[in-house]
Amino acid sequence: MLFLELFAQGLIYGCMYATIAVGLTLVYSLLRILHVAHAGLFALGGYLGLLLTNATGSLILALPLAAAAVGVVGMAIYRFCYEPILHRPPYVALIASIGLFIALEEIFRLIFGPYGLTYAQAPLQETFAMGGMTIRRVEIVIVVGSVLILGILSWLSRHTRLGVAWRATVDDPQMAASFGISVLKVRYLNFFIGSALAAVAGVFISLLSNLVEPTMGGVPSYKALAIIVLGGLGNVTGTLCASLLLGVTEAFGTIYIGNFMDRDAIAFAFMIVVLMVRPQGLFGGR
């Protein structure tokens, strides 16, 4: 039974990781930027979702609003922070992004206080029994929600003009531009969708723990990087698989080897081992 419970735990975390990491991998595949500030947008999503839910009393209303708002902030970050330094060596954008992330965390702390906020009345906390486990509604919502959102995105990327344009640009920006695709529009769309996804993940995690705090982006900031590297940097399918794999590995690892490594160390030990065997990531092409 422990086995099943750990597996379920891993799956829930894996879905959360996937929702965060897909945005990151989208940014990477298009611009070759390791976008650490993505985790800042994740935290912003959590804050907005919680504040809007408390103000309106409806999560259904708050979630899309928070996602859209964070998406717009993501576009602004691209326009004002990354676009001017795209031609520089990659570490420039990386360090700029880290600076931005630190600043975002500090802004949350200064505005909302260091101790975090909780829901006035946390939604989806009802529990029920299934297969011998006690499950909260929110856990089901996270798994189903992530699968649904990512499924719809993948469908859209295959069956709409915009999706095809996006995939063409990722493949070969110059060729796409010569076919009349606006690379700039694709980049904005990319940042909008990626950031909105991060916001959704932020709201999910705030529901899971009934808490948003300034440092909530800390763990995803580096763990999402491990995930996209595992997935082969810029490979969306790889990222999804790596997220689930990492979630499950962590869940089992903390039980079986938790005595001499903490959760983060397990995640990174796993990543390093995989990279030594396959330097291009689990699912990366040569």
Next chain:
Amino acid sequence: MGIYEISLATVVGINVILALGLNLITGFCGQISLGHAAFYGIGAYTTALAAQSGVPGLVSLAAAMFAAAAIGVVVGLASLRVRHDFLAITTMGVGFLFLGIVRQEDRWLGGELGISAIPAFGLSKPGYLLFVLLLALLTAMLSGYINRSWMGFAFEAVADDEDTARVVGVDVAAYKLAAFSLGTALAGLAGGLYAYFTRFIVPDDFGFITSISILSMVAVGGIGSTTGVILGAGLLTLMPEFFRFISDYKLLVYGVLLFAVMRFAPEGLAGVGRSWLARWRLGRRAP
């Protein structure tokens, strides 16, 4: 100088050694490392354990350099396997691995509580400051020497384009390993000096944030420039002290500064200095 200034200057000296070590790896040889604090930590823990078992100061500092460099070579081997962004994230992983293991190991390394009551080095505070500054000076000279030597030339070739370097006969693997072992040995030395300075270390002194701040010193100073990196290390160490009057906004200012330097002057202080110098020369030549 009061006791406060002496402590501050000692920390500046330690950070200069630390940042110059990373500059060897990242600046000269072009291998981005986001886990430099791990080697700093390895040095500090080695020194702490050695000092507690009665090993003399200079020997335990040497042990710290050796231990850090030994692990550094292993990570250097990883850099032969993974490249660019993959390497950046791998080194970040090494940092978290180190931290995760140290945190859980409470028999020898003290777990979360760290190691306290590390024996003194045996110099007075001003004497220790001079010792640290002397080592920092030696490190700076070494760094300048390497940059002008054949090795520095080969590093530059590897940093520019390692495939081309390999084609023209540069032994890329050997030079990468050399850069990693030298840079991490310096981090180990800095860690040892830090352990003797505070005489109390905890795992969080060597976390991801520390790695980032070392990289920031290099980047703000000007990646690859010895003078720039020394200035960067000094500036970023002293900056929190300048901003004490706005203590609550200290980190915010730090983040914004990091972002602003990369956004507006990506070549750091050294780049700004060079362009001022060039403009000044141009101004003098003009009628």
